[in-house]
Amino acid sequence: MALSSLPASGIAPDSPANPLRTVHLLETGQPVRIVCFGDSVTGVYYHTGGRRAWCDLVGIALQRLYPRARLEMINAGISGNSTTDALPRMAADVLRHRPQLVLAMFGLNDVTRVSPDDFRANLRQIVQRSRQAGAEIILMTPNLVSDGDDKRTPGKVAAYAQITREVGQELAVPVTDTFRAFQSVQTTDHRAWLGLMSDTIHPNLRGHKLLAAEAVRTATGQRVSLAELPGLQPGLPRVRARLQAKETVRIIAMKPYDTLVGPALQKLYPGAQVEVTAWDATGQSLALIEAQAKALGWPKFKEHPNLARPDLYVLAVPAAAGAASEDEFFHCYTWIMNWSLSFNPPNWDCLVILPSVAQPDQDQAQRAAENLAREVIRGQDLPSLQRTPGDARPTTELLGEELAELLEAPKP
Structure with a gap:
């Protein structure tokens, strides 16, 4: 499998059962603000080169799909955050921006110190607060990880990914199953799997392309290629x-x-x-x-x-x-x-x-x-x-x- 052209996972539906209002706004060129809420996988850190992450790539993908879009992407990812850490900052970091859509991705830190029951309750609160503020929301499972981190074994992360799916089903929230998207690569092409990860738990830029493509497919039902990205200018x-x-x-x-x-x-x-x-x-x-x-x-x-x-x-x-x-x-x-x-x-x-x-x-x-x-x-x-x-x-x-x-x- 070519590392630069990873396939979609086949997990998210190609046609959302209930299209998001946000898609209509994108199609018609109305202002759209999207907040990406999460931990170090969401934030901009060294794992992807330190200048952009999947949040930025979602914006690039949506602009390609909807050329008329007037889009603002806001990254609210902070390293080390669990859902318990994130909830107290949600008003300041997410809701004050009055987003039309929230993409929330947690779990890799929750698995180390937040109980399954508390993780489930926290996800419910994130959904509830987003909806109360008038925003649509998509939940994203944590991505699959490699062996080597005793606190975040693939089995433990899988359990928190399942909780995310269950909360999505319970509350009728779309879920981007990044865990299964990464798992699909791992089980079919070992070298491609190596090429997705910056370290044991964090995807690199190529992995972030997959995260973004899956999130966009959940939101829009459309596939978009992120194999080629616009270069960052200036380069230094x-x-x-x-x-x-x-x-x-x-x-x-x-x-x-x-x-x-x-x-x-x-x-x-x-x-x-x-x-x-x-x-x-x-x-x-x-x-x-x-x-x-x-x-x-x-x-x-x-x-x-x-x-x-x-x-x-x-x-x-x-x-x-x-x-x-x-x-x-x-x-x-x-x-x-x-x-x-x-x-x-x-x-x-x-x-x-x-x-x-x-x-x-x-x-x-x-x-x-x-x-x-x-x-x-x-x-x-x-x-x-x-x-x-x-x-x-x-x-x-x-x-x-x-x-x-x-x-x-x-x-x-």
Whole structure:
């Protein structure tokens, strides 16, 4: 199964039994405000690259289906929230926006500390409060998780997904069954399953595409492809802002880009002040590079908040960095990116550069490793640079042109 074109799960109906009023508003170009209410799977965190999540993708999908739509998407996801945590903030974070539609997705934290009975009661309250405020609501089950988290085993999460379905049936609320959508992938294509997850419990951007597509299908009865998304512009917003403000840009860069990225930026912005910390991953396995990423990445700055934060990580994992299995390759490469991103805003930037940019002559094994790395990188919403076949330009030229595009600056 192609990782970039996952099928719909076949769970949600293609024609809702009771079409939402919101759909009519979208069709007729009337203002629509949708609030996505949830935990870290809903919020914007490093799991998807730190700049957008399924809430944003729902907006993109609906705009594609309804070109006249006047749509505002509001993300009310907070890391660590259970339904018990979320209810006290519902008035401020959800209802004050006077939404026409609420998409509520909880369960992954409830399973660790909220009883099944309380989870059921809390979901009922979320539905009741939304309806009392004049909003329609769709409940979303928690997504399937991988093994490895004793507090959130697949079996425990399945039980809370079932409660969500039961509350939906009891209260005549549409339910997006993300658990079964993810389960469908897991049971049919192991590699595609690896490509959906950022870690044990959180989907990556590719997983968020599936979440959004399923939510939109529940709401509208229509399928929409999110295989291709509009690029985020600028691609390196923090670096661009600091360069334009004539502030020092701090970079952590894997070799050989520790010596190349500073001059490239100074060519685009003469006089720019750039400080680069070298990251030497030469000769290391993917597992060891992951350990380096953890030591250099967001945990360091979370533990020491007074440290000067970087503005950019340049990741250039060597072609020779190996793993014992494909599973380990996906895991370690994903976590190299995860550790190198901000946990939450304010974000720094991250650029991933594939080995062929500095090493155009690759053997068959190196090309295979680069192709696999490309699949992993596509699971995150990060800018990346690779050399296309037949392109013999120098590394410095490729890097300069990529930075100019990402910074929306004149090319050198």
